[in-house]
Amino acid sequence: MTVAALLAPLVIASPAQAADTTAPSKPSSLAAAYYGGVGTVLTWGKVSASDLKAYRVYRSTSSSMTAANSTLLSETTAIKFTDAAAAAGAKLYYSVSAVDTSGNASALSSSKSITATDTTKPSSPSSLKASASAAGIALDWKDN
Secondary structure (H helix, E strand, C coil): CCHHHHHCCCCCCCCCCCCCCCCCCCCCCCEEEEECCCEEEEECCCCCCCCEEEEEEEEECCCCCCCCCCEEEEEECCCEEEECCCCCCCEEEEEEEEEECCCCECCCCCCEEEECCCCCCCCCCEEEEEEEECCEEEEEEECC
């Protein structure tokens, strides 16, 4: 038997790589602005991690945000997100985390609060009628 025949069934295994358990750094410079008719627009600074997969955007009604007590709105590769579902009049808190390709998530960024204000004008009254009497002038219009 030849040496090659003896070594043929021998499989050389490469050393096992250690599992990645290190989360990326948390996103910084979170900014939030509410625009009526558009929603809440969030922007944040890019995380420098060679294995960065995405950013997770969270919303909460609590100022003490955690991933567990917040709603995950999106997982995105962009550094900008628009929450078009922000209800007018609500005080909402937003935060972002970074996730790597191994599934490790960073801590949440600092949170930003927004009070979504209603900027939609009511429609103008129609069928306006004025009537004068000794008591003064009365105005009446059709309900919108």
